[in-house]
Amino acid sequence: MTVLVFLDPMFPEGRIADAAVPQLRATDLGATRGDGIFESMLAVDGAPRKMTAHLDRMESSALALDLELPARETWERAVATALAELTIREGTGEAVVKLLLTRGVEGADAPTAWVAASPAPAGARxxxxxxxxxxxxxxxxxxxxxxxxxxxxxxxxxxxxxxxxxxxxxxxxxxxxxxxxxxxxxxxxxxxxxxxxxxxxxxxxxxxxxxxxxxxxxxxxxxxxxxxxxxxxxxxxxxxxxxxxxxxxxxxxxxxxxxxxxxxxxxxxxxxxxxxxxxxxxxxxxxxxxx
Ligand SMILES: Cc1ncc(COP(=O)(O)O)c(C=O)c1O
Incomplete structure (x- = not known):
């Protein structure tokens, strides 16, 4: 079970999307060229770990790729929304939270940004x-x-x-x-x-x-x-x-x-x-x- 939350100016807390149906355009440069960046972080009982360090690194990755990075507070709110929703659906425990940013759909001038939260794989550690x-x-x-x-x-x-x-x-x-x-x-x-x-x-x-x-x-x-x-x-x-x-x-x-x-x-x-x-x-x- 993965919870998706897209960063969307119309939704200040992030827009929850159904992970079971297609959500990305097939011409998104993240899909066609791998042109984008991401972070993977751990959350425990709904609280992200080392969020500042992950956002710092995302900032330097964005700089290296010359990508426009949405504001930190926008990411923080989307992560909070995703973890709250994951807790409702799956209960507490360890979760993997991914922050993803692509250069966006070919020809458009707007990045695509979303958060994906899912329960941490059991027994991997x-x-x-x-x-x-x-x-x-x-x-x-x-x-x-x-x-x-x-x-x-x-x-x-x-x-x-x-x-x-x-x-x-x-x-x-x-x-x-x-x-x-x-x-x-x-x-x-x-x-x-x-x-x-x-x-x-x-x-x-x-x-x-x-x-x-x-x-x-x-x-x-x-x-x-x-x-x-x-x-x-x-x-x-x-x-x-x-x-x-x-x-x-x-x-x-x-x-x-x-x-x-x-x-x-x-x-x-x-x-x-x-x-x-x-x-x-x-x-x-x-x-x-x-x-
Ligand atoms: C290439 C590479 N090096 C190092 C790391 C470890 O980074 P972190 O400790 O921030 O998870 C990762 C994490 O995915 C990685 O992909």
């Missing part, structure tokens, strides 16, 4: 908590291309996710669960739908590491929230460049994202790596408390 077998896959760009070639939109959350989905299918067809992309110059980047975080100990100091944003990755809102919470709890934080050897030698590696939170990686390219249920629990608790 428990399944990934058991550990992920991950493949390292070459994304084919070097780690400095993002700045040189902004038209690649590497740090934006665009609707063109077919490549990311193809990478996940490739992993599944080859007996793995997920993917960590590497750059053509051998740096660790991100997962198709997640950020990469690893834990190390240096002279007794616990430290979290993640690839540097300049390498053309999406700035993860979960990674950021986790780093802030961990730092407040005495962890040190650091940023790449990271190479596959760092993953193999870390105390633990996770793929993190808004819906799945921390998913521990247990093998890379078929080689088991160190993992730590205790660290996963500690950091998940820190993250939950921060959210």
């Amino acid at each position: 428990e399944r990934t908590a058991r550990g992920l077998d991950v493949l390292l896959l070459d994304r084919g760009y070097d780690s400095t291309v993002a700045e040189r070639a902004p038209w690649l939109l590497l740090g934006a959350k665009t609707l063109s996710y077919a490549v990311n989905m193809a990478a996940l299918r490739y992993a599944k067809a080859n007996g793995a669960d997920d993917v960590i992309f590497t750059s053509s110059d051998g740096k660790v980047l991100e997962g198709p739908t997640s950020s990469v975080i690893l834990a190390v100990q240096e002279d007794g100091q616990k430290m979290l590491l993640t690839p540097e944003l300049e390498s053309g990755i999406l700035p993860g809102t979960t990674q950021r929230a986790l780093f802030d919470a961990a730092e407040a709890a005495g962890w040190a934080r650091g940023y790449g460049p990271l190479e596959p050897a760092h993953l193999m030698e870390a105390d633990a590696v996770w793929l993190v994202s808004s819906i799945r939170l921390l998913a521990p990686v247990t093998s890379i390219d078929g080689t088991p790596i160190s993992s730590s249920p205790a660290l996963t629990e500690e950091l998940t608790e820190l993250l939950r408390a921060a959210l």
Whole structure:
């Protein structure tokens, strides 16, 4: 059951639409060219998590694509409408809330914007908590291309996710669960739908590491929230460049994202790596408390 709420100037709180019947024009550039942006966020018992961080990132994605973004309050009201309606239909619990914006119908000069809220998939987090077998896959760009070639939109959350989905299918067809992309110059980047975080100990100091944003990755809102919470709890934080050897030698590696939170990686390219249920629990608790 998905609740759709379109952003519509005639409806200040958003216009609820039936998800079971067609709602988009077939000439919408989001559908014909993947020309648009989105956000996926978690809501718990009707309350969105990290909404400000998601709206901030949507603003930078819109800037990168030169898209006109409706005002924040309009998104906030549409999200509230969608979550209230979802609660009526499905009761409380965890929900996935997507914010979507396309360049609009071909020839028209107005973006299409809507919110889609649905119950979080049951058991998905428990399944990934058991550990992920991950493949390292070459994304084919070097780690400095993002700045040189902004038209690649590497740090934006665009609707063109077919490549990311193809990478996940490739992993599944080859007996793995997920993917960590590497750059053509051998740096660790991100997962198709997640950020990469690893834990190390240096002279007794616990430290979290993640690839540097300049390498053309999406700035993860979960990674950021986790780093802030961990730092407040005495962890040190650091940023790449990271190479596959760092993953193999870390105390633990996770793929993190808004819906799945921390998913521990247990093998890379078929080689088991160190993992730590205790660290996963500690950091998940820190993250939950921060959210
Ligand atoms: C490519 C990519 N990197 C990282 C993330 C993690 O972002 P967040 O923690 O904000 O969900 C996502 C989330 O979908 C993603 O698609």
